[in-house]
Amino acid sequence: MxxxxxxxxxxxxxxxxxxxxxxxxxxxxxxxxxxxxxxxxxxxxxxxxxxxxxxxxxxxxxxxxxxxxxxxxxxxxxxxxxxxxxxxxxxxxxxxxxxxxxxxxxxxxxxxxxxxxxxQTEPFIRNIKEVSPVVPPKHNNSVAYPIVTPKNGGSNTIEFNVTEIRPGGYSEQDVNEDADRICFMISGSGYALCDGERLDFGPNDALYIPKGAKHEIYVEGEETLRMAVTYGPVRMAMRG
Missing domain, CATH: 2.60.120.10 (Jelly Rolls)
Structure with a gap:
């Protein structure tokens, strides 16, 4: 498993x-x-x-x-x-x-x-500043920029966003039943609870969360946790 x-x-x-x-x-x-x-x-x-x-x-x-x-x-x-x-x-x-x-x-x-x-899709370049921010489900004091989804030019293979969780913020316990998830920490520090195990992380760390795992994420310190987040394949809720 x-x-x-x-x-x-x-x-x-x-x-x-x-x-x-x-x-x-x-x-x-x-x-x-x-x-x-x-x-x-x-x-x-x-x-x-x-x-x-x-x-x-x-x-x-x-x-x-x-x-x-x-x-x-x-x-x-x-x-x-x-x-x-x-x-x-x-x-x-x-x-x-x-x-x-x-x-x-x-x-x-x-x-x-x-x-x-x-x-099959077409190539494109898109900057994070061109994407309207959204509040991710089950997140507190957080914002996400959905840069690549099937709805904006991507395919069903890869869903990509940049998520920022501000100090005091966190993501509540959740389960992705249909996609694996990788978070790459650009800045800030924190920890995840994945099926009850604590995993600490900081800049240049990659956190892998397998589909089906119960997980939650917390910020530590006074710096915003900024992470590049990719799902494979795209979650069903994000498809067209």
Whole structure:
């Protein structure tokens, strides 16, 4: 049975991804780690000055990238797309794509890849500031930005948002029956109770919550907990 865990990105082995130059990736979730096949992987990738992700195609696996720092561009099916921090880049399956940094700063980004429940879509770039905030269900003193859902250009594979829980806020006990969940902590600290087990986390930690697990999340300290949240596959309530 799948079990919740916390992994810090720098506790994971660094590897150069296939078809990448001057780059490293730290995988924080894959089917073996999670005991689940809902994600091919979830990782952080860094492409340094002069590096690139050269031409590739992942067939029916969608990519959702969230840019943490640096700037860059991709060529997707012959069209150029540029991005900056706070942007999501959606690369649908069956798409030829390549990726390059702009300038000398390292391009650092989250990567979610999954083929589960694939349906063909179109590429797009969307910044968190372009998305209207919502109050997530069963959250207190919290706001979320639903950047990728099937209703705004994504597919049934990956649901992605940025959630902020302010000091004193928390998410009440909940169960996601139809999707695994990964939260990457951008800033702030806190802890989760997953099936009764306490899991502490801080910046650069990834929290994996398997579907069916009872979970709740609390902030510690005076800093807002800001996390990138991805579900695989998309929860039924978020589909069109």
């Amino acid at each position: 799948a079990k919740a865990y916390v992994k810090n990105v720098y506790d994971c082995p660094a590897a150069q991804p296939a078809r990448h130059l001057n780059a490293h990736a730290w995988c924080m979730a894959n089917p073996v780690m999670m005991d689940s096949d809902s994600f091919n992987f979830f990782s952080i990738c860094e492409i340094r000055f002069g590096g690139a992700a050269i031409l590739d195609n992942h067939k029916n696996a969608d990519h959702c990238y969230f840019i943490l720092s640096g700037k860059g561009y991709s060529i997707i099916n012959g069209k150029r797309y540029e991005y900056k921090p706070g942007d999501v880049m959606w690369i649908p399956g069956n798409s030829d794509h390549e990726m390059y940094p702009i300038g000398i700063e390292t391009l650092r980004f989250l990567v979610t890849l999954t083929p589960k429940d694939f349906n």
